[in-house]
Amino acid sequence: EADIYQTPRYLVIGTGKKITLECSQTMGHDKMYWYQQDPGMELHLIHYSYGVNSTEKGDLSSESTVSRIRTEHFPLTLESARPSHTSQYLCASSDFSDSQGGGQYFGPGTRLTVT
Amino acid sequence: GQNIDQPTEMTATEGAIVQINCTYQTSGFNGLFWYQQHAGEAPTFLSYNVLDGLEEKGRFSSFLSRSKGYSYLLLKELQMKDSASYLCAVKDSNYQLIWGAGTKLIIKP
Numbered sequence: 582e583a584d585i586y587q588t589p590r591y592l593v594i595g596t597g598k599k600i601t602l603e604c605s606q607t608m609g610h611d612k613m614y615w616y617q618q619d620p621g622m623e624l625h626l627i628h629y630s631y632g633v634n635s636t637e638k639g640d641l642s643s644e645s646t647v648s649r650i651r652t653e654h655f656p657l658t659l660e661s662a663r664p665s666h667t668s669q670y671l672c673a674s675s676d677f678s679d680s681q682g683g684g685q686y687f688g689p690g691t692r693l694t695v696t
Numbered sequence: 697g698q699n700i701d702q703p704t705e706m707t708a709t710e711g712a713i714v715q716i717n718c719t720y721q722t723s724g725f726n727g728l729f730w731y732q733q734h735a736g737e738a739p740t741f742l743s744y745n746v747l748d749g750l751e752e753k754g755r756f757s758s759f760l761s762r763s764k765g766y767s768y769l770l771l772k773e774l775q776m777k778d779s780a781s782y783l784c785a786v787k788d789s790n791y792q793l794i795w796g797a798g799t800k801l802i803i804k805p
Contacts, residue, residue, distance in 0.1 A: 623797040624739075624783070671738055677791065682727045682746060685793060687738035 584608070587672050587688035594662055595696055602657045602691045604672030613655040614685060616671040617641060624671070630655060662695045669693070698722045700796035702784050707802045708774055716769045716782050716799045724789020730758050730769045731783040733798065739783055743769070771801075779803045 585606040594600055606613065615627040626639030630649040644666075646658050655674075659666055669692050673685040700720045708714040720728070727746040731739035745751055745760035745767060757770040769782055781798040788794055 620736075621781075621800070624795045629792075669736075682729065682744035683787065683791070684729050684731075684741045684744055685739075686741070690738050692736075 585672060585674055585686055585688040587670075587691050589691060590689060591692050591694075593694045593696060596663055598662050600659050600662055600693075602659075602670055602672075602693070604655045604657070604688055605653050606655075606672075606674045606686075606688075607653060608674060608676070608686065609652065610674035610676045610686075611652070612675045612677070613649065614673040614675075615639075615645075615647060615655070615657050616673065617668045618671060619668050627670075628657065662693075664695045667693060667695050698788060698794050700784055700786060700794055702782075702796045702799045704797070705800045705802065707804060708771075710774055710776060710803055710805050712774050713770065713772050714774060714801065716771075716784075716801065718767045718769070718784035718796060720765050720767070720784070720786045720794070720796075722786045722788045722794055725762060726787040726789070726791055728758075728760055728767050729785045729787070729793070730756075730767075731785065733781045733783060735780070742782075774803050776803050776805070 588603045611632045614629045616624045618624050625641040628647040669690050671690045672688040675685045677683045702718050730742040733739040743758035750759045755772045760767045781800045783798045784796040785793045
């Protein structure tokens, strides 16, 4: 079944640690996105990618980096976690030719807590 | 700048009808989307409008007026499970999605 996956779902980590949040999709979508969202607040675009070897910064890069070596995989890395990084991280993908107008499909999210 | 406005919160009664409005000012327009997001979960796609008019999908309908920069999401026969945030998003001239802050809908028995 075509879907979008994120791991881990929950993560508690200490300040200064390096972490990688995983995102994979099996829908063959070219475009992928990372968002940060605090409870009850709006989505903030962190990074996005148009395809393999393409990465762009969004409005809120949040001191993170991404890579897109394979179409289906778009990991997000925080080099040195800080308490201000505590949030929910949502991965999404889209396909311009999708019958739903190229809308984005979201993974279940990773809830990150930095202590 | 680009801007999408939605009411922050709305309250409605189970079984009733509610209309959630969205106004937008963006650099270009390539479609408007409505998403539903339950607390602690990811947004899920509800509707897509690119031409003026009403799109109906079961209990949910979405309307678009491009000349007015306006859309609404209409929810009929409200159920308790409809309690969620409803996000309006517009695809701009660069085909990037611009997101509204969302409208939290509270359904009361």
